[in-house]
Amino acid sequence: MSVTVRVPAKVNVQLAVGAARPDGFHDLANVFLAVGLHDEVTATPSAGGLRVTCAGPDAAEVPLDRTNLAARAALALAERYGRDADVHLHIAKDIPVAGGMAGGSADGAGALLACDALWGTGASRRELLDICAGLGSDVPFALVGGAALGIGRGERLTELEVGGTFHWVFAMARRGLSTPAVFREFDRLAEGRDVPAPVASQDLLDALAKGDPEALAATVSNDLQPAALSLFPELADTLAAGRGAGALAALVSGSGPTTAFLARDTETAEVIAGALRASGTCRAVRVASGPMPGATVL
Ligand code: C5P
Numbered sequence: 066m067s068v069t070v071r072v073p074a075k076v077n078v079q080l081a082v083g084a085a086r087p088d089g090f091h092d093l094a095n096v097f098l099a100v101g102l103h104d105e106v107t108a109t110p111s112a113g114g115l116r117v118t119c120a121g122p123d124a125a126e127v128p129l130d131r132t133n134l135a136a137r138a139a140l141a142l143a144e145r146y147g148r149d150a151d152v153h154l155h156i157a158k159d160i161p162v163a164g165g166m167a168g169g170s171a172d173g174a175g176a177l178l179a180c181d182a183l184w185g186t187g188a189s190r191r192e193l194l195d196i197c198a199g200l201g202s203d204v205p206f207a208l209v210g211g212a213a214l215g216i217g218r219g220e221r222l223t224e225l226e227v228g229g230t231f232h233w234v235f236a237m238a239r240r241g242l243s244t245p246a247v248f249r250e251f252d253r254l255a256e257g258r259d260v261p262a263p264v265a266s267q268d269l270l271d272a273l274a275k276g277d278p279e280a281l282a283a284t285v286s287n288d289l290q291p292a293a294l295s296l297f298p299e300l301a302d303t304l305a306a307g308r309g310a311g312a313l314a315a316l317v318s319g320s321g322p323t324t325a326f327l328a329r330d331t332e333t334a335e336v337i338a339g340a341l342r343a344s345g346t347c348r349a350v351r352v353a354s355g356p357m358p359g360a361t362v363l
Pocket of ligand 1 (some may be wrong): 090091092201202203217218244246
């Protein structure tokens, strides 16, 4: 008997970042959109205790020890229900690693839902969301999917209406970026100036609700983008290549280094993808649309 859960990646259409808090985290107004790049996490009973394996193009970069969010999710659920985490978690990985698309968080949410179903814990949605929030700021959204505004560290979610499908192109960079390093660079760049409290843009929420790509393009923003570009200046060339190919908007996804390009429709998305591939400024290019459902048992 085994349970497989499919979990989407995310792009942040708005990432407003406040000043560093005393606990080192930053208050955010974080508008997440789940997009159609997925990992699948399969949980199978294992007599030998907790074990994590991973397959996929980036599998070599995925830690298989207890730092993996999938392992941490299984351990957190097992602890809450007073049982052993005697499970083999296999991750079929398609979301870029260290890419700013919440792939690790997706694996955490996927493992949690898979173990919950395998063990029949009967945990409520609220309990699962609480465990997700304890695992990381982006993990609750991977469970919920669709579109949502995250405040606090990004973990306190309000689901959002989306009135249509948005078409995206994602360019994967040749190396990763560490999220804490990008936040540290944000703090360094912000030294000596006032950082306003982060607020969601009403125009952006309206554009999502309407399903209007032009209106969304006019309102997307990412306060981490200058920090990501400062640590990884070559990303500017990828952004320029996508803009030049007709993207309505070009931005760094979350803490990067994946770059995201909003297209008017699927045909334009393919044109932009072709131009990005030909530009030689990135490692791989993918087309994906959103919103997509959150973690789902297959
Ligand atoms: O919550 P998560 O473990 O994903 O966060 C990873 C790192 O990103 C944190 O250790 C912190 O450096 C940074 N972070 C932050 N403010 C947030 C979310 C993440 O500073 N709201």
